Amino acid sequence: MAVHTKHPIAAPPAAPPREKTRHLMLRAWCVFVLFQAFAGVAWVNAFGDFIAGSIAAVSAIISAVLWVSIRPPLNWRRLPWFPLGYVAWALTSVFWSSWLSTTALTWTLLACTTLQGLMVASMLGWKELIRAMAAALKWVISLSLLFELAVSVFINGPVLPGFVIPTTKLDPIVYWSRNNLFDGGRIQGIFGNANLLASVALTAMIVFALLFAAHTTRRVPLALWFSAATYAFVRADSATAYLSAIAVAVVLTTSLLMRTARRPGSRTKYYAAFAGLGALGIAAVWVWRDAIFTALGRSSTLTGRETIWQAVLDRAVEHPVVGWGFATPWLDSDPAFDGWIIDHGQSVMQAHNMWIDVFLQLGAVGLFIMVGIYFSVIWRAWFFAVDRPRWDLVDSRPFSPLTLLPILLMSMLLVQGLAESGPLLLWGWLSVVMLGFKIKQAPLIGVGPTGQTLAMERGDGLATLAKTQHT
Structure with missing residues (x-):
């Protein structure tokens, strides 16, 4: 009969440590915050402006209380200063804004x-953050497809925001769902906008x-979710999203x-080589833009966007x-925007170009800050992607x-910002702030104040502490 020795050389077998309920609830809240951001205008379409705004405000207050209560470890000198500078400059614009009420409301958003x-x-480590994004995106994709299915099966006709069934034929641009799931047309999901659905998909x-390649969770369900997202992407049929996908493929190839x-x-x-190919690609798109956009089923003016750009x-x-004052998005309830630029009988609520929109609202100063935001985030993101993880003399650790x-x-x-x-x-803004801030706080996955704290909470703190002592 085997006898347990009184002088073991290792700890006796034990079940792996479980995460604390408090942290599981915190992660669930982060998933809701991300879902709220990804769903975007779906809240307005479903519940109206007031309720959607109230949900955004209350959730921000809850997040602020959680942040102050939990006080996650932060390196305060490594805050995302460019995004914070943009927020501060947008607030300063109230002193000269030509649409003061719109500036106040949209700045609050x-x-x-x-803040979110x-x-x-600051609350989640890299792996948890990406898993939380995946969970939120699963909800958005599934709800979009189920919404389109319910409209086609139970209503069999278009639906207006607020779940209103129109009694007369209206311009398709006002429909929340056009009932296109079974007829081959563009679907819009819970967004009521095919371009937004395609971008989120x-x-x-x-x-x-990326989660599939990293083996961080079960791969068969991930493959099914990828297929669902691909289906939503193709059925949304957005020219801007197609160009974004090409850009993503080029950057992915370059990074690898x-x-x-x-x-x-x-x-x-x-x-x-890639600088040359990029220049040739941009030149080719410009020279043959008529043929390219015709093949995508769009006009060379990007469905009237050039007219909007010129007016702005x-x-x-x-x-x-x-600039004229911060206003993102434009509110058609403001006389300055109501009826200014009309498309399909509706007041346009954006410049359909990120850079032109910033120039209108915050002038050359705001444009300079926005360039600084994207330059700093992309610079860090690039080396975060292509440099091998290293915090000591070992230079052979695998890439993640x-x-x-x-x-x-x-x-x-960046590509989406050229037409939206x-x-x-x-x-979009949450991703820039969140990922830019995360890279500055934790330039290595699993290393950094948040990664160290979460690892220690899961029980592997000694190994993580040994690693972070070398950083």
């Missing part, structure tokens, strides 16, 4: 979104694919090639330094697929 991004980044495809470099100078040839620029150059997420999302947002103002609000 910007501040709430910024900072909170999620592309984000979901990126997140699910950069990871194969063995010597400091080996990357130079890749930089030169004509107004922006009147106040070129500080998860480190590709920030650079791929930033690439997608989406990167300036909701999940």
